Amino acid sequence: MIKLVVTDLDGTLLNDQHQVPERFWDIATRLLKKGVKLGIATGRPHFSITENFKPLMGHVYAISDNGSFIMYDKREIMSKPLPHEEIDALVKTSRAIENTFPVLCGKDCWYLESEAQVLLDRVLVFQKNIKIVEDLTRLNDPVLKMSVLDLAGAEQHAYPHYQSFADRLKVTLGGAFWVDVTRRDANKGEALKVIQEVNQITADETLAFGDYLNDYEMMKHAKYSYAMKNAHPAIIEAANFITEKGNNEAGVLDVIEALCFNA
Structure with missing residues (x-):
């Protein structure tokens, strides 16, 4: 019996226009009424989750910044x-x-040191609360994650430059144009474990969805781990299952319907 459903957003639950499928709201309501816990696990900031899932806030575990921050019902869990x-x-x-372009991601705000329009266009998709500062190295606020926008393609271009940090920090690809850096003990898999422990739910009772490398650890902590049909090859290899449909066809919702309501 599945007691916990956790899904990534971009490339997974959301379509390529970053929209929530209309069917999601009814399915989420039915899951909660059934007593199933629901989590959103994303590289996006907490603000982006609250903005896009207002009707469900207070009932959903909001795992943001690649697992560096967890909120539930206005309470900070981690x-x-x-x-x-x-x-x-x-x-x-x-x-x-x-x-x-480096971006420092705080709990409530993202900090930039460039006003380049190409950077603003990409950032504002995920976070509306931004501040332009003169020097990111002089910032004193807590930073949950550093994201680097790489217009040349992150995997081949910027990602290798950060491997010297990999012995002490978690360096991962957050998307085709993003490199994300967090603490080594901060990832979606560790965040999922926290939620499982809080609710006394096992990996065998967990359903999780992802599509990119920042979802890798999460695939390891759910028996029902689903890579999206459109996922990165490494995630398809790591997951136990693959969705029949991609993110633009609401593949996540078809699996939830089949496993949580028709099983």
């Missing part, structure tokens, strides 16, 4: 900010890579 001493080197590494 927070794992980056060590301040690492931020200086991370930002300076990004500055040295052509056509990349």
